[in-house]
Amino acid sequence: MGSFFIQRLSQTVFVVLAAALVSFAMFRYVGDPVNNMVGQAASMADRETMRRALGLDDPTILQFLRFLRDALSGDLGVSYRFGVPVGRLLTERFPATLELSLCAMLVATLLGIPLGVWTALHRRRVSSHVLMLLSLVGVALPTFLIGIVLILIFSVWLGWLPSFGRGATVALGGWTTGLLTVSGLKALVLPSLTLGLFQMALILRLVRAEMLEVLRADYIKFARARGLPNRAVNYRHALKNTLVPVITIIGLQFGNIFAFSIVVETVFQWPGLGLLVIQSIQFADVPLLAAYLVMIALGFAMLNLCIDLLYAAIDPRVRTGMVSARARS
Amino acid sequence: MTRFWVAVLSLMLTVGASQSDAKTFRYAYRIDPASLDPHALAETFTLSWLGQIYEPLVGRGRDLELVPALATKWEQPNPTTWRFHLRPNVKFHNGESFSADDVIFSVARMKAEGSDMAYTVATVTEVKKIDDLTVDFILAKPNPILPLQTTSTYMMSKAWAEKNNAAMPASIKNKQENFATSNANGTGAFKIASRQVGVKTTFVPHTAWWGPKENNLTEVVYTPIQSDATRVAALLSGEVDMVYPVPQQDAARISGTGKHQLLTGFELRTIFVNMDQSRDELLESSVKGKNPFKDKRVRQALYQAIDMEAIKSRIMGGTSNIAGIMVAPGINGYDKKLDVRLKYDPDSSKKLLTEAGYPNGFEIGMDCPNDRYVNDEKICQAIVGMLARIGVKVNLLAQTRSKYFEKILSRNTTLSILGWQPLSYDAHSTLQDVINTPKDKIGTYNVGSFSSKKIDELTDRIENEVDPAKRQALISEALSIHKDEIGHIPLHQAGLAWGVRKGVSVHLRNDDSLELKWVKVED
Numbered sequence: 034m035g036s037f038f039i040q041r042l043s044q045t046v047f048v049v050l051a052a053a054l055v056s057f058a059m060f061r062y063v064g065d066p067v068n069n070m071v072g073q074a075a076s077m078a079d080r081e082t083m084r085r086a087l088g089l090d091d092p093t094i095l096q097f098l099r100f101l102r103d104a105l106s107g108d109l110g111v112s113y114r115f116g117v118p119v120g121r122l123l124t125e126r127f128p129a130t131l132e133l134s135l136c137a138m139l140v141a142t143l144l145g146i147p148l149g150v151w152t153a154l155h156r157r158r159v160s161s162h163v164l165m166l167l168s169l170v171g172v173a174l175p176t177f178l179i180g181i182v183l184i185l186i187f188s189v190w191l192g193w194l195p196s197f198g199r200g201a202t203v204a205l206g207g208w209t210t211g212l213l214t215v216s217g218l219k220a221l222v223l224p225s226l227t228l229g230l231f232q233m234a235l236i237l238r239l240v241r242a243e244m245l246e247v248l249r250a251d252y253i254k255f256a257r258a259r260g261l262p263n264r265a266v267n268y269r270h271a272l273k274n275t276l277v278p279v280i281t282i283i284g285l286q287f288g289n290i291f292a293f294s295i296v297v298e299t300v301f302q303w304p305g306l307g308l309l310v311i312q313s314i315q316f317a318d319v320p321l322l323a324a325y326l327v328m329i330a331l332g333f334a335m336l337n338l339c340i341d342l343l344y345a346a347i348d349p350r351v352r353t354g355m356v357s358a359r360a361r362s
Numbered sequence: 363m364t365r366f367w368v369a370v371l372s373l374m375l376t377v378g379a380s381q382s383d384a385k386t387f388r389y390a391y392r393i394d395p396a397s398l399d400p401h402a403l404a405e406t407f408t409l410s411w412l413g414q415i416y417e418p419l420v421g422r423g424r425d426l427e428l429v430p431a432l433a434t435k436w437e438q439p440n441p442t443t444w445r446f447h448l449r450p451n452v453k454f455h456n457g458e459s460f461s462a463d464d465v466i467f468s469v470a471r472m473k474a475e476g477s478d479m480a481y482t483v484a485t486v487t488e489v490k491k492i493d494d495l496t497v498d499f500i501l502a503k504p505n506p507i508l509p510l511q512t513t514s515t516y517m518m519s520k521a522w523a524e525k526n527n528a529a530m531p532a533s534i535k536n537k538q539e540n541f542a543t544s545n546a547n548g549t550g551a552f553k554i555a556s557r558q559v560g561v562k563t564t565f566v567p568h569t570a571w572w573g574p575k576e577n578n579l580t581e582v583v584y585t586p587i588q589s590d591a592t593r594v595a596a597l598l599s600g601e602v603d604m605v606y607p608v609p610q611q612d613a614a615r616i617s618g619t620g621k622h623q624l625l626t627g628f629e630l631r632t633i634f635v636n637m638d639q640s641r642d643e644l645l646e647s648s649v650k651g652k653n654p655f656k657d658k659r660v661r662q663a664l665y666q667a668i669d670m671e672a673i674k675s676r677i678m679g680g681t682s683n684i685a686g687i688m689v690a691p692g693i694n695g696y697d698k699k700l701d702v703r704l705k706y707d708p709d710s711s712k713k714l715l716t717e718a719g720y721p722n723g724f725e726i727g728m729d730c731p732n733d734r735y736v737n738d739e740k741i742c743q744a745i746v747g748m749l750a751r752i753g754v755k756v757n758l759l760a761q762t763r764s765k766y767f768e769k770i771l772s773r774n775t776t777l778s779i780l781g782w783q784p785l786s787y788d789a790h791s792t793l794q795d796v797i798n799t800p801k802d803k804i805g806t807y808n809v810g811s812f813s814s815k816k817i818d819e820l821t822d823r824i825e826n827e828v829d830p831a832k833r834q835a836l837i838s839e840a841l842s843i844h845k846d847e848i849g850h851i852p853l854h855q856a857g858l859a860w861g862v863r864k865g866v867s868v869h870l871r872n873d874d875s876l877e878l879k880w881v882k883v884e885d
Contacts, residue, residue: 064763065765068767068768072405073785073795076806111538116402117559189599195601197596299588300591302592315762315763315764
């Protein structure tokens with residue numbers, strides 16, 4: 034187990050480094066930050082001096098090594114755009130994105146699973162057809178359009194929910210939360226729905242398909258033959274067995290939700306990481322982008338490492354290298 | 363856990379407080395100011411926003427005219443001295459008194475490394491304290507427009523800055539955070555109550571402010587809302603009282619509700635086309651061995667092939683102001699007589715091209731931003747179509763501003779569009795930065811390297827001419843030569859549009875600056 038752990042860990046480190054290097058190579062193509070950092074009165078010579086001071090003239094690999102050196106000593110640099118430490122900006126914005134992602138996942142799960150069961154059990158009902166059609170819309174429509182339509186209906190026409198922002202937040206230590214105030218909760222509704230809709234449709238369709246599969250299985254027929262009540266058959270036996278792949282998908286999709294939040298955060302002016310990053314791309318705020326990308330890479334790598342270790346703990350064949358559980362799934 | 367209950371309690375208290383007769387004004391713009399440091403970035407919006415907190419010696423009134431701010435009057439005892447008489451009894455937000463020492467300190471700070479505002483006081487060699495409320499700005503050579511140039515020259519408190527280790531502006535070299543980046547202490551009518559970068563800023567009135575109270579606000583909440591659709595929705599749903607800019611496609615929607623009104627004007631920024639006139643062979647062109655833009659006939663052919671009326675009605679929704687010269691109405695030095703465009707005449711364009719030796723036209727590349735000016739990419743696409751009619755095939759490269767400015771400022775371009783709003787609101791800046799032959803600090807944005815010795819000379823004289831009438835004559839002469847030479851192709855000034863809830867009165871000034879001191883919330 035020890036050597037397996039070390040092997041996986043070194044792979045993780047390698048992946049994070051590779052992701053960081055790739056992102057640095059890409060910064061050449063986001064444009065020149067210097068022209069955004071000075072006003073129109075700055076001369077070409079001033080700009081050149083600044084470019085040199087920032088080290089933007091240096092080869093990519095040198096800039097990358099410098100970033101690594103500083104990052105290892107805990108210094109992620111100062112944002113070109115805001116002039117404040119990148120680490121602080123990211124930690125300030127992180128709670129907003131995490132809360133939004135969790136709520137979206139919650140919406141997707143709490144609506145997706147029961148609706149999926151419903152459509153599987155009552156395949157021929159009109160309501161099922163309508164739900165399937167709606168879920169198709171959820172998969173097909175782009176997120177920003179859904180967001181704008183929801184804003185139009187619930188904010189502009191009905192005036193029930195806010196169209197932008199996070200509402201009032203409460204600071205608990207370093208964490209700001211919108212979950213403890215009425216305006217904060219109201220502000221969460223539309224962005225969570227928008228962000229969760231695609232996942233909900235996905236879960237609904239997955240649960241339905243799995244459920245239909247399971248309902249045809251022999252043990253369900255036996256259960257019915259034994260005269261068990263429908264509820265017990267459907268929920269205790271059928272649903273339980275469909276949930277394994279659903280849970281895997283939910284886990285995997287959480288990363289996606291976090292990433293998709295860029296679009297939703299822009300539409301709802303949600304003050305999270307996604308909004309920060311999209312603005313930083315426009316500004317070519319290299320220190321912030323570098324730190325964000327490395328952070329995301331690190332997050333995904335750690336998640337995968339945990340999953341690998343879990344698989345290994347569950348299935349001894351994985352640690353002995355006989356078969357790769359990940360490759361099969 | 364105690365912290366939590368304190369937070370809950372304070373929240374309940376704020377809810378309780380808002381029951382009283384508070385007049386809160388909530389507004390939204392596209393972006394958040396980059397920094398609270400008044401000397402960090404010379405960018406129009408940042409300076410205008412900071413102008414609510416910090417003040418210059420000489421300010422701008424409702425029609426952009428010069429008005430006394432921290433100086434009550436100013437005069438020129440001799441051509442190389444400007445004397446400012448400072449306003450007595452001015453208090454900074456932290457209660458300190460404003461005096462001549464703060465002026466001396468602020469000018470020195472603006473000239474320090476890391477400051478982006480040095481250009482406003484570039485002609486000043488020394489600031490002399492005559493007494494606590496009088497300062498002399500000593501100049502190397504006469505500069506008649508110093509008061510015009512310094513309307514964004516904001517005054518900071520010497521004691522506050524030094525105490526907080528912010529006596530120098532943030533510099534990228536030391537990679538340190540500067541106290542003044544996230545904290546402010548000005549003399550303006552409003553002070554910052556709380557701020558979360560990129561999310562929300564709350565202002566409250568500065569009760570000790572020197573000026574007459576023309577607003578009735580007790581609190582102001584500023585939120586940047588980047589997405590156009592969301593910004594408009596926030597206004598329509600009543601979550602904010604005012605938004606700007608209003609995208610053209612939503613203008614009718616806002617004025618049509620009956621509960622909102624649309625204020626309109628014209629930008630002070632003139633949009634124009636650059637043509638590379640310096641290379642012997644264009645970078646992106648089918649013409650080899652020579653540069654067609656060196657021939658005035660070719661420049662004129664392009665000019666007369668662009669139908670600005672069509673761009674105004676089809677792309678700008680009728681809101682733009684078609685330009686015949688490089689400066690906008692409202693800019694000091696603007697000359698209405700000159701502001702007439704050459705006639706749209708594609709037939710004569712074709713003739714001109716034939717005379718110049720290009721009967722079949724030619725092919726060139728064009729650069730365009732797609733997120734910088736109002737409808738920038740659409741305007742470029744329209745120009746591409748119009749030039750195709752006279753046989754000039756244009757390959758358009760429209761990209762985001764960082765990429766676009768990187769390309770055109772390195773002169774790696776053939777044809778491009780650009781906008782210019784003089785920060786001093788004076789034509790001299792347009793001449794010096796956009797029209798003069800590029801050299802050192804001059805002509806930075808003269809991307810096509812247009813060059814006219816006569817205009818360069820005139821610009822130098824304009825800089826030092828003290829008599830306003832003579833100065834205007836020089837400006838008009840320079841603009842007129844540039845117009846005859848077709849150094850650039852002026853296009854238009856885009857329309858400004860602010861959306862305001864009825865019951866709230868704001869003043870739209872043509873520099874797109876919202877002055878909180880003139881905002882009234884009636885109900």
